[in-house]
Amino acid sequence: MKEDVRHLTNKLLTDGTQEDLTVLKQILTGLNDKINKKHTSFTSALLNMERNVEEKSCSIKMPVSSTLHNSLGIVHGGMSATLIDTAMGALANQLAPEGMGAVTSQLNVHFVQPISGEEMTATASILHQGRKTMVLEASIMNPDGKIAAHGTGSFYLIEMK
């Protein structure tokens, strides 16, 4: 395995563009941060997420880079959806009763403007907190203060082992 990793890295260092290496460096930074307990999942590590959970809201920030692009060269809707889902999920899990976790059962996202700026932040708040389900909303704002994407999600509470 280690030999494979060294070999593939060397190929990239030889054949990759500057953009390829920037993406790789960002990912390697995230993976090292995960070893240092800065991330609790690979998704968070690969996207370099930083979370800020407060009592009634949660924000997750990540850098905007080629890593997130679709083949049109703009941020992939799935990446915005992932950020929105993560912000809502982090708040839902924080609000869940002791011993319970929250999993997304349904997600709706409106993509209304291309993402601009060097980083993107989704901020989540709660719409409904029930005994078995929660509904949250989250927005990603562009630097001009206008909404770039807005989502709502249904979460289901499950017992954690």
Place this chain on the structure above:
Amino acid sequence: MKEDVRHLTNKLLTDGTQEDLTVLKQILTGLNDKINKKHTSFTSALLNMERNVEEKSCSIKMPVSSTLHNSLGIVHGGMSATLIDTAMGALANQLAPEGMGAVTSQLNVHFVQPISGEEMTATASILHQGRKTMVLEASIMNPDGKIAAHGTGSFYLIEMK
């Protein structure tokens, strides 16, 4: 940049777990495949997507691994949403008139079962093809033949430069 990449790779080779190295190897493979034109975006490269576009449908397959996990250790809803959005988007772009591209304006996903199996495939089909908008649906099936996630999306047609 190259020095940074070498340094960060070495730290991971020293401190990383087997799981960390497996994730890294998968990503390096994707980035090398992108250099060889197998992927048209970093999102596709990092998730090792394989696409199969036919006349009226489109399937995108990707391996299920720790890379996709959220902090509960199951496939992150955002990753399933990304796969569904990519399958619908690929079909929408294939169906778009010459010189036009399709961008997601809205996405709704139902997550109904945890993803199981070693790879996951989203298959998209068209519900409505208008002059300015399209609506598509896509499902991810588990190996037992049951739906794991189902999504619908609204796409907006734009002129490509």
Place this chain on the structure above:
Amino acid sequence: MKEDVRHLTNKLLTDGTQEDLTVLKQILTGLNDKINKKHTSFTSALLNMERNVEEKSCSIKMPVSSTLHNSLGIVHGGMSATLIDTAMGALANQLAPEGMGAVTSQLNVHFVQPISGEEMTATASILHQGRKTMVLEASIMNPDGKIAAHGTGSFYLIEMK
């Protein structure tokens, strides 16, 4: 009460247009049909719904008339959403275990073409049947065989008293 009803009916008969009387006649027919047990709810009676539940699908049909129009003179999106929700809900309740009922927890509808024709029918099918939740989809087709509206819904199973 009866005096009020008589008085208001007479005012309508005097001042109403032909369109007003057509709408009223349709509603009175529905209310009389409800007395004859043809409908189990006022919503169904007022919209003159006819349901056809089979083992794995459910269709609900209703006449298209001015009753359903919004102020632009086309079928109100809420009326299409109601028909779609009713078709999915009827099938969900039919599939629910003995002693359980299904209530909509979330509904997503795409309105892709104006409704045309003299009646509209929503046909529902099941995407996921769990122990506590179900997800269904339903479409309204225009006479030309193309989709006019497509919806998906999440249903929650509750114990019936």
Place this chain on the structure above:
Amino acid sequence: MKEDVRHLTNKLLTDGTQEDLTVLKQILTGLNDKINKKHTSFTSALLNMERNVEEKSCSIKMPVSSTLHNSLGIVHGGMSATLIDTAMGALANQLAPEGMGAVTSQLNVHFVQPISGEEMTATASILHQGRKTMVLEASIMNPDGKIAAHGTGSFYLIEMK
């Protein structure tokens, strides 16, 4: 036609329950109000909607009665969806440029609590105002100040004849 209306009304006055007559009286009141220009559509008349459009928000109120019930005896999700869609649509039309109208292209609603109280009000606000599309949100609050239903909608701008 007039003879039919008289005949059907008389049958209801003879055979209908108190609840049937209450529903009929409410509908007759709405239809008469429409003649007096209080409503611009039959949907609004039949549901006795009252609208209050301000510069940046719009509220629509309607009485809660048996008229709105599904066969479980609670407010039909389609009726809540209709109220939410109407509030968003009224605001979208108010915000649309001169000569343009707004039609719903997609609607997502979360139903989180049964509707309680004697009337229900949806209040809409704008999330995104583009040149060709708008995205709005609206909530129905219960008398206890908690959300009963929350929706978002995509609107498409069309030229009015």
